[in-house]
Amino acid sequence: MNMLFGSPVLHALILGVVIISALLGVTSYFIWVERKFAGRMQSRIGPEHVGWKGLLQPIADAFKLLIKEDITPKSADRAMFNLAPLLAVTVALLSLAVLPLASGLVIADLDVGVLFFLAAGALTVVPTWMAGWGSNNKYALIGGMRAIAQSVAYGVPLVLAALVPVILSGSMNLSHIVAAQAGGHWFAFWPIGPGFAAGILFVLATLAEGNRIPFDIPEAESELVSGISTEYTGMKFGMFYLGEYVHSLVGAALFVTLFLGGYDGPGPDVLVLQLAWFLLKTAVVSMLLLWVRWTYVRLRSDQLMTLCWKYLLPSGLVLVVASALWVWWKQQGGLA
Amino acid sequence: MSTHAPAHPVETSSAPAARVPTPVIGPRANPYLDIESYEAEGDLMVLNMGPQHPSTHGVLRLKLWLDGEVVVKAVPYLGYLHRGVEKLLEKLSYVQSTPIVDKNDYVASMTNELALVMAFEKLEGCEVPRRARYLRTICAEMQRVASHLLWLGTFALDMGGALGGGTTAFMYCLRERERILDLFEELTGARFHYHMMQIGGVRHDLPAGWDAHMKQVAADILARIPEYESMLSENPIFRARTRGVGRIDALLAQELGLSGPNLRACGIDHDLRKSQPYAAYDEIEVRSAIAYEGDVYARYVVRVAEMRESLRIATALIDGVPSGPIMGRKPIETVNAVKPPAGEAYVAIDSPRGELGSWVVSDGSPKPYRCKLRPPSYHALAALPYLLPGTTIPDVVVILGSLDPIMGEADR
Numbered sequence: 001m002n003m004l005f006g007s008p009v010l011h012a013l014i015l016g017v018v019i020i021s022a023l024l025g026v027t028s029y030f031i032w033v034e035r036k037f038a039g040r041m042q043s044r045i046g047p048e049h050v051g052w053k054g055l056l057q058p059i060a061d062a063f064k065l066l067i068k069e070d071i072t073p074k075s076a077d078r079a080m081f082n083l084a085p086l087l088a089v090t091v092a093l094l095s096l097a098v099l100p101l102a103s104g105l106v107i108a109d110l111d112v113g114v115l116f117f118l119a120a121g122a123l124t125v126v127p128t129w130m131a132g133w134g135s136n137n138k139y140a141l142i143g144g145m146r147a148i149a150q151s152v153a154y155g156v157p158l159v160l161a162a163l164v165p166v167i168l169s170g171s172m173n174l175s176h177i178v179a180a181q182a183g184g185h186w187f188a189f190w191p192i193g194p195g196f197a198a199g200i201l202f203v204l205a206t207l208a209e210g211n212r213i214p215f216d217i218p219e220a221e222s223e224l225v226s227g228i229s230t231e232y233t234g235m236k237f238g239m240f241y242l243g244e245y246v247h248s249l250v251g252a253a254l255f256v257t258l259f260l261g262g263y264d265g266p267g268p269d270v271l272v273l274q275l276a277w278f279l280l281k282t283a284v285v286s287m288l289l290l291w292v293r294w295t296y297v298r299l300r301s302d303q304l305m306t307l308c309w310k311y312l313l314p315s316g317l318v319l320v321v322a323s324a325l326w327v328w329w330k331q332q333g334g335l336a
Numbered sequence: 337m338s339t340h341a342p343a344h345p346v347e348t349s350s351a352p353a354a355r356v357p358t359p360v361i362g363p364r365a366n367p368y369l370d371i372e373s374y375e376a377e378g379d380l381m382v383l384n385m386g387p388q389h390p391s392t393h394g395v396l397r398l399k400l401w402l403d404g405e406v407v408v409k410a411v412p413y414l415g416y417l418h419r420g421v422e423k424l425l426e427k428l429s430y431v432q433s434t435p436i437v438d439k440n441d442y443v444a445s446m447t448n449e450l451a452l453v454m455a456f457e458k459l460e461g462c463e464v465p466r467r468a469r470y471l472r473t474i475c476a477e478m479q480r481v482a483s484h485l486l487w488l489g490t491f492a493l494d495m496g497g498a499l500g501g502g503t504t505a506f507m508y509c510l511r512e513r514e515r516i517l518d519l520f521e522e523l524t525g526a527r528f529h530y531h532m533m534q535i536g537g538v539r540h541d542l543p544a545g546w547d548a549h550m551k552q553v554a555a556d557i558l559a560r561i562p563e564y565e566s567m568l569s570e571n572p573i574f575r576a577r578t579r580g581v582g583r584i585d586a587l588l589a590q591e592l593g594l595s596g597p598n599l600r601a602c603g604i605d606h607d608l609r610k611s612q613p614y615a616a617y618d619e620i621e622v623r624s625a626i627a628y629e630g631d632v633y634a635r636y637v638v639r640v641a642e643m644r645e646s647l648r649i650a651t652a653l654i655d656g657v658p659s660g661p662i663m664g665r666k667p668i669e670t671v672n673a674v675k676p677p678a679g680e681a682y683v684a685i686d687s688p689r690g691e692l693g694s695w696v697v698s699d700g701s702p703k704p705y706r707c708k709l710r711p712p713s714y715h716a717l718a719a720l721p722y723l724l725p726g727t728t729i730p731d732v733v734v735i736l737g738s739l740d741p742i743m744g745e746a747d748r
Contacts, residue, residue: 042507138383222391222494223733294504297496297573300730
């Protein structure tokens with residue numbers, strides 16, 4: 001394994017601290033970008049007054065959340081209620097561990113990296129349900145129940161979509177998956193059919209798992225007031241918010257890694273350039289997701305389930321079989 | 337442009353509707369269900385939605401009995417915005433009444449004033465000059481567009497959430513509505529509570545250049561309506577959320593006394609602008625929009641078609657505004673200037689929400705003896721106990737939004 005700092009533990013510690021702090025900073029400015037972007041879409045100007053072009057707005061927002069009164073409802077399950085926001089952020093950050101940002105720049109180069117991030121993704125429902133149950137609020141409870149149904153359903157197409165690059169590259173190690181796409185052979189575009197479709201499936205399932213519009217039914221503020229986060233105030237509410245954004249950024253990064261060649265791009269294989277390519281692709285994907293978010297209205301929970309079980313799951317199965325056939329055909333010699 | 341054919345054809349015609357609506361669509365929910373006798377799979381959960389809730393359009397409280405997420409029984413509780421307007425009208429003179437009813441249907445103040453003022457005029461027997469009638473019609477139609485724009489925006493918000501596509505549609509709709517408010521501000525000096533209608537005519541004459549400004553606004557909004565359609569009704573998620581949801585059959589609609597777009601979406605061609613023309617509607621062709629399915633989507637297409645039609649009517653009228661006085665009686669100089677003879681009068685007009693009626697009884701004094709208002713929203717809310725059972729919470733919000741209730745009007 002390629003270690004930057006000798007021992008694996010030291011490597012993971014140093015990289016982990018650096019990457020997580022960087023990501024949290026990026027996330028707060030991602031929120032600024034989203035607000036500006038949404039503002040432009042809606043013929044508004046977005047944050048403008050705190051700092052130049054509203055650039056200090058994320059800091060002001062965070063400060064506002066910090067000085068808000070921290071309320072725990074009397075009848076809430078205190079332990080669960082207080083633990084849930086912490087877990088929400090932690091779980092969202094977990095997938096970061098196996099993400100190769102550039103060649104060798106990965107916190108833990110696991111051989112079962114794909115399995116790890118799928119497991120971490122499935123964990124997101126735990127803090128959501130803890131919040132839903134612990135709040136002892138009817139809206140939160142309904143939101144929590146919806147989250148479980150949604151997570152169970154969408155975990156399956158997510159696994160199937162992630163299986164396609166695994167089959168194509170023959171490895172569950174994310175670094176190997178990226179290496180298999182080197183030279184522009186990105187799985188989203190090659191082989192033409194299954195890779196692209198699996199990419200879309202992956203995006204849909206990630207949106208659903210991260211409770212993003214149009215799949216944000218556990219939060220559904222027009223129906224459930226604020227769903228699972230109804231009873232949360234101040235920074236605890238902010239943690240859910242942060243968790244959601246981290247999840248969507250990491251989701252975009254995983255999509256880039258699995259389907260868009262990760263850090264692969266034109267130019268020499270230098271760390272800085274690779275990192276730049278990776279960040280650029282992630283930014284583009286995130287912006288596309290923002291565009292979706294600010295355009296679509298929300299699905300109903302039963303329609304969400306129908307979409308998953310009737311359409312996404314069968315198409316996921318077909319894609320897995322198709323990509324397996326493709327690999328078999330290539331092994332048989334392909335066209336040659 | 338879109339290639340999909342609309343599933344709900346919306347007809348706009350000045351002739352009576354050709355098709356007969358389906359009187360009964362399916363089994364009707366029992367609004368008086370005895371909860372004790374209902375056997376749930378688990379426990380029933382009682383959820384009080386509102387009066388403080390983002391999507392109850394003000395302060396409506398819905399008591400929902402939920403089996404899982406499915407509504408078993410729904411009871412709307414009204415009165416959280418009761419201000420005693422009808423009693424207040426008895427205590428105020430005829431002259432002082434119009435600004436009070438501005439606050440009833442606070443998104444369509446023009447039509448509120450119009451309904452009350454027309455009842456007073458009928459009681460007093462005074463003639464309204466033709467110019468004033470034209471101005472009243474133009475104001476009422478532009479008000480209808482403003483009101484429907486606000487409805488469309490908030491309806492998208494109900495469906496799409498405050499942090500998503502719903503807000504985008506909401507912002508677009510409010511952007512256009514703002515221009516109509518600008519027009520009204522130019523005309524009356526106020527943006528919400530206009531006090532434009534006056535017994536015997538209107539209070540403000542057209543400022544110079546208003547007609548050109550109005551035509552520009554109407555043309556702009558007309559050009560942008562396809563944008564909203566491409567964002568909402570051409571979006572498969574929107575269609576999935578609205579088609580077949582909250583169906584009202586024609587019989588139920590008539591039994592409950594629904595009116596306006598809610599009734600016209602059930603296929604019943606009832607439009608007071610056509611059947612008993614008031615103001616200047618007898619001088620212009622009114623083509624009311626009709627759809628037959630009676631579901632949320634039908635109510636949406638009817639309102640969007642009405643926006644187009646209202647813009648057409650207003651634009652057509654502004655060119656032909658006759659010259660002449662804007663008041664048909666001697667100027668009102670004192671509070672007690674209006675003293676209609678003893679008697680009673682009922683006047684109903686087609687407000688953006690439906691049939692808005694005012695019944696006034698006079699005893700010959702400067703104050704009405706009794707004043708009763710018939711708000712269309714109040715009757716629309718009566719449909720909720722029939723529509724909600726069997727649906728889930730997301731649909732509750734959508735169905736409620738599609739009825740376009742304004743609590744200020746329903747509670748008075």
